[in-house]
Every structure is written in C-alpha cells, then in structure tokens.
Amino acid sequence: MEVRILQLGFGVLFLLVAQHAPAIAIPSSECQRQCGNVEIPYPFGIGENCSLETDFAVSCEVEDGISKPFIGDHFELLNISLAESTIRVLNFIASFCYNPSTGSMEIGGVAGLDASDSPYRFSDVHNKFTVIGCNTLAYISSSNNTGYQSGCVSTCSRMSDLTDGSCSGMGCCQTEIPKGMDYYSADFERGFNTNMSRIISRFSRCSYAVLMEAAAFNFSTAYITTTKFNDTGAGRAPMVIDWAIRNGTASCEVAKRNETGTYACLSSNSECVDSVNGPGYVCNCSHGYQGNPYLPDGCKGVIVAFFILIIFSFSGYLIFQKKKLNKVKQEYFSQHGGLLLFEKMKSERGISFTVFTEAELIHATDNYDKSRIIGKGGNGTVYKGIIKDKMHVAIKRCALIGERQKKEFGQEMLILSQINHKNIVKLVGCCLEVEVPMLVYEFIPNDTLYELIHGKNRALQISFTTLLRIAHEAAEGLNFLHSYASPPIIHGDVKTANILLDENYMAKVADFGASILAPSDEGQYVTMVQGTCGYLDPEYMQTCQLTDKSDVYSFGVILLEVLTGQVPLKLDGPETQRNLSSHFLSAMKENNLDALLASEVKGQESSEMIRGLAELAKQCLDMCGVNRPTMKEVADEIGRLRKLSFHPWVQVTDTESEGLLDGASSTTGFEIDVATTTGYPMQEGQFDFGPTKLSEWASGLVGWMFKSRWSVWVLSQLQSCLCKDF
Numbered sequence: 001m002e003v004r005i006l007q008l009g010f011g012v013l014f015l016l017v018a019q020h021a022p023a024i025a026i027p028s029s030e031c032q033r034q035c036g037n038v039e040i041p042y043p044f045g046i047g048e049n050c051s052l053e054t055d056f057a058v059s060c061e062v063e064d065g066i067s068k069p070f071i072g073d074h075f076e077l078l079n080i081s082l083a084e085s086t087i088r089v090l091n092f093i094a095s096f097c098y099n100p101s102t103g104s105m106e107i108g109g110v111a112g113l114d115a116s117d118s119p120y121r122f123s124d125v126h127n128k129f130t131v132i133g134c135n136t137l138a139y140i141s142s143s144n145n146t147g148y149q150s151g152c153v154s155t156c157s158r159m160s161d162l163t164d165g166s167c168s169g170m171g172c173c174q175t176e177i178p179k180g181m182d183y184y185s186a187d188f189e190r191g192f193n194t195n196m197s198r199i200i201s202r203f204s205r206c207s208y209a210v211l212m213e214a215a216a217f218n219f220s221t222a223y224i225t226t227t228k229f230n231d232t233g234a235g236r237a238p239m240v241i242d243w244a245i246r247n248g249t250a251s252c253e254v255a256k257r258n259e260t261g262t263y264a265c266l267s268s269n270s271e272c273v274d275s276v277n278g279p280g281y282v283c284n285c286s287h288g289y290q291g292n293p294y295l296p297d298g299c300k301g302v303i304v305a306f307f308i309l310i311i312f313s314f315s316g317y318l319i320f321q322k323k324k325l326n327k328v329k330q331e332y333f334s335q336h337g338g339l340l341l342f343e344k345m346k347s348e349r350g351i352s353f354t355v356f357t358e359a360e361l362i363h364a365t366d367n368y369d370k371s372r373i374i375g376k377g378g379n380g381t382v383y384k385g386i387i388k389d390k391m392h393v394a395i396k397r398c399a400l401i402g403e404r405q406k407k408e409f410g411q412e413m414l415i416l417s418q419i420n421h422k423n424i425v426k427l428v429g430c431c432l433e434v435e436v437p438m439l440v441y442e443f444i445p446n447d448t449l450y451e452l453i454h455g456k457n458r459a460l461q462i463s464f465t466t467l468l469r470i471a472h473e474a475a476e477g478l479n480f481l482h483s484y485a486s487p488p489i490i491h492g493d494v495k496t497a498n499i500l501l502d503e504n505y506m507a508k509v510a511d512f513g514a515s516i517l518a519p520s521d522e523g524q525y526v527t528m529v530q531g532t533c534g535y536l537d538p539e540y541m542q543t544c545q546l547t548d549k550s551d552v553y554s555f556g557v558i559l560l561e562v563l564t565g566q567v568p569l570k571l572d573g574p575e576t577q578r579n580l581s582s583h584f585l586s587a588m589k590e591n592n593l594d595a596l597l598a599s600e601v602k603g604q605e606s607s608e609m610i611r612g613l614a615e616l617a618k619q620c621l622d623m624c625g626v627n628r629p630t631m632k633e634v635a636d637e638i639g640r641l642r643k644l645s646f647h648p649w650v651q652v653t654d655t656e657s658e659g660l661l662d663g664a665s666s667t668t669g670f671e672i673d674v675a676t677t678t679g680y681p682m683q684e685g686q687f688d689f690g691p692t693k694l695s696e697w698a699s700g701l702v703g704w705m706f707k708s709r710w711s712v713w714v715l716s717q718l719q720s721c722l723c724k725d726f
Ligand SMILES: *[C@@H]1O[C@H](CO)[C@@H](O)[C@H](O)[C@H]1NC(C)=O
Pocket: 048, 049
C-alpha cells in the first residue's frame, strides 16, 4: 500500500503567486472572520483577497451540519493564535495493522505531512512524535532517508505493565522533534513487528504513530487493547504549527528595509519579532497594546481599556458599597426604633423634633472636626454643630451602648423630644442610622453652674442672689421633668456641671437625654448605675432603685455648693471634710454652719433665708427617700426663701419677685446686669474657651454621655469611688 503524505502549504504555487503580488493588500471588511466556533483573524482569511497569502487561506466547509475551517490538504483548523503565532490543526494518524487474511502487516492512514516552502513549521515546543503499540518501532524522518531521523520503541509483554497516563515505552512511547521541521514522514520497522499472530489474541492488531500536541495526549491502556486511540479523533489528533511571514528568508531587518509594500506589520503600535521556529518574522502589538498587528490600527491601547475597566469596576464598587452602607444605615435606623418614631411623629403632629441623617450631622460638624469638640470623655464626644448653616446645636456622639438599650431608643427620643421647658435644654433631634444613636441638643453658650461656683472665674463675683436664682430655675426644670409624665422622668445625674447657662445666665438642665422613664420592671434595676460621685443618693446605692427622690438628694448637694462654694467631693481634704454633704450634716448637728458658708454669704444675706436653705438642703439629703421633699416642694421653698433676701437687688427687681410668685422666673434686667458687670462673653462668637475652660466645660458635658440604664460603664468608676467615699 502506498504511503500517503499530505501537503499543508502550497509551496511552488505560492512562489508563483508571490511574483505577481505587488504589495500587501488590506483585506476587505466584508471578509468572513468566523467559521463555526473558530475565529479567523487576518493574515488568515476565508475567500479570495482575504488572507495575506494563499498559504493563509482557509476554506470553510460544512461537515455533518457543522461549519468547520480547513487549511492546506484538508487539515481541520482548531484555532488560530496571533499572539503566539500558532495554529492548531488535526493531524492524521499513521497506522500499522496486522492483516489476518494476508498474515502480513500493512501501513494505513496518513504517514506524513509536507509543509515545505510554506509559512508553517511543526512546533517543537508543543508536539511529540507519539507511538502506540506492542512490539512497535516507529521512525520519524524529515526527508527521504537524509537529514533528521528519530524514533521510539514500545513494547508490552504483560498487560499489567501498562499504566494509564504514562507514556514511557510500555505500550506507548514519545520522542521530541527538532526546531524548523516542515516535513515529516512516519514509518514502522517491519522487522521489529514480527509475529503479531502471537499477541493478537490479547491486544489490538494495530500500532499507531503520529506527530501530535503532547498536552492533548493522555495514554490509556485501552489504546493497546482496542482501536480507541484512532476512533477518538476519527483517525486524527491535534497538532500545533508555528506560522510566520516567511517570504524567502526574510527576517525583521530585511522586511523592514522593504517597508513600502511588503512589510506585514501594518499597525503603528506593532513591532516585528524574528520567528523562533524557522525563518521569517511575526508581528506583535507593542507593550500596552492588544489586537491584530497585521491590520492598520489593529493594536489598541490596552492601558486605556484597562483604565476604563478600573473606573468602571471602581464606580461599581462604590455603588455596591453605598448600597451596603444604606442597608446598614437602614438596619440601624429600625433597630433603634426609628420606624416607630417616624410613625409617632406622623400621628402626633407639631412635634418640633428632627430625625437627622448621618450626612447632615457630618456636614454640621465639618466631618466631626477636632475644632468642633466642646466636650470629650472616655465614652463619647460632644461637638458643636451648625445645622442648616444657621442653627447652633450640640451633638452628642457616644461610644457603644448595650444591646438591650438599642431597641427603646426611638420611643424614648419621642418622649424626651416633647419636653419643652425653658429651664431644660431642648432636644432638637437625633440620628438613628448610626450604630450608636446621636443626640442633637440646642446649643447653650454660657458654661455651667459648676463653672460659675468653682471655676477659674470665681473672681467675677457672681452674686449669691444670682446663684440662688439659677438653683431655683434648675429646681423648676427638674420639677417639670418629674411631673411631666407618669412614671416620672428621672434625671439621674443632677449636678452643677449639668446645669448649663444660656446667654442670659438662665439655668438649663442638661443631660436629661441620659435620664429615662422610671423603670417599671425589676430586671432593669440591676444594670442601672448612674450618677456622679458626691451627688449620689445613698439609698439608691443600696436599693439600686432610682427614684425622683434620688434627684432631690442630688439637688440638695447643689444647694450646698451654692451655700458653701465648695465642691461636693474634696479628695485631698481632711477625712471629715471630704464629702460635702456629710460634712454639712455634721456641721448642722453641731450647730456650726457658719464655718462652712461661703464668705459672700456670711453676714450678707438674711440669716433666715440662709437657715431656710440649709434646712431645705438637710431635708433633701435625708438618708431615707420618702422623708425628702418633692422637687415641687423644693422649688416652691426656694422661691419663698428668695423673697427674704435683703440684697439691694431685690428692690430693683421687684417685678422678678412677682414673676416668681407666679411660678415663673424672669430673665429681664437683672441677669443682663450680671452679665455686663461680670464681663462674661455674651456673643456666641466669643465662645472660644481657652484650653482650661474648655476642659472644664467638657467635664460638665462628659456627664452628658450615656450612662444611666443605657450603659453600665459607670459601674466600674462608681465602684472605685464608692469604696473611697461611702
Ligand atoms: C482580488 O484582488 C485582485 C487584484 O487586486 C482583483 O483583481 C480581484 O477582483 C479581487 N477579488 C475580489 C473577490 O475582490
């Protein structure tokens, strides 16, 4: 039987055509670029004038209803790679079979491939000459008994010697090929394959040999016992072929010299690369470009595309993040009872309460700028903010709160927002879409009562009358809190540092955001520890039950501060004097009150009033809550006592006293006097404290932080303080 060798290139034919080809013609855009699943990029092409040269011409044929590209002598084209300058084709398998009828061995299939004088070379990198069979010796030759010849032997005496996946001489052998091969023929050694009749009973009667892609081959023992190897690819196996522009022996250097007309790298962003397998050159897009270097403007900047991709994916990422953030915000919002709050706000119209978005508060505080901080503690920070570019507010941004407290927030906000009294700092709104809700209060510019009594500016000589008025106003405010709702709203942290002063030095009770409706179930008492050392109701310490009388006790301490000008706790003083209230009570017992009184009180105020105040304070400080007066009684009593003052101001401010009789304190002339005579800054713009003042203000505002039943953080602080002072 004759040995068949198929042709891949057209060799001589090409040379004839080439002589007529004057210049490289740009292929028409109408050229078909797809055949079946295979893309056919230029320099390859389907149809006349669509490929760079005839050897790159592809024919697209329908086989079994499927379009398939073919090249050369009917080699099926699997794909074309421009970047690697390779094509994959299906090569034909040569067979060597025992013919029982003649008793001889016969060569079948296609025994070789001739690609001489074509742009094609067998890839030495990807292909291996692969032989399957028992007692088979096969050769591969580059030409008729001249030049290169190689081969390999495959034997198999026992079936157990064969292993799937292993091709190393047992039923299968492989050998590499050299570079530059454009022709091969396969042959079987007839002398070696003797006596097939002996083994034919156990093994397939055929041996095979093919030059094929090594990566596409995986030996199976079934290849020895059956015809599976031939059947799988219908007598064919994939093979990789390197192609290049090989016009004669043209290299890049030569080709470029003849740039006009024959140079194939038409794209401006392409470069010429000498072929690694055989003569000639290939074109490649320059670094940063991708596309077809054989077409004018075929190489497109990858970097631009890359950036567009980056921008797209980045904005996509942002959108995703924003969606995620919004989801988180919504979760927080409903978790904190925001929906309930919204519903209530809708049904109860006229509530001047705002639910702020996080963005609004960020804008109001210059993204929580350091310069906006007006109070800072371990548990949170208070910022001065400007809402809608005009309204000044104090924004409380807290650290974490307990899981349990989160849920009640919206409802509590609603109640607190409805409290509207001139001696209580107004809660303007809140922000619920953050992990820990933020509270927004009206901004009170003039420091605290604590500062007024104990601060650096004591030299300002605030009159006792003024202090007493402020205390009276604070009492009114607390009375309002206690009587506003049932169960009563308990402040829980009454102290001079929580009594803020507005521009007219009117008292504004602050930090009621930390106060809560009196708890109704026992379970809540356990974690409720709040207050400030020196002001703490001793009964509360024992029962852990916060009542309105706890506020009364703390207010008693405030009265003492007003009377004595001393701080509630003096840790550096003598033992007996450390705690102002116990010091006061023992002084009262010994009838030695004068020693405690502030110098400006002594002898200057009506002794009846002083005694009355001391007596009131004593009642407030009663160890037993039920014996203490109510906040209303305290406020009324202070109002009564204020009228006893023989201070000259009283005559001047007769109207004020009358106002007090009506249960409302006035904020006229009198306070303005204080402000102007003391030289206190009146304008908000001057509200720039020095660092010390700021920190004192801060200490007052730290009290604002969530404590009360919303957190247990105070507990540890309190415990250390309890051991020392109680
Ligand atoms: C191919 O190119 C040749 C020469 O330029 C021209 O004569 C011929 O008509 C073209 N064929 C087609 C199908 O365009």
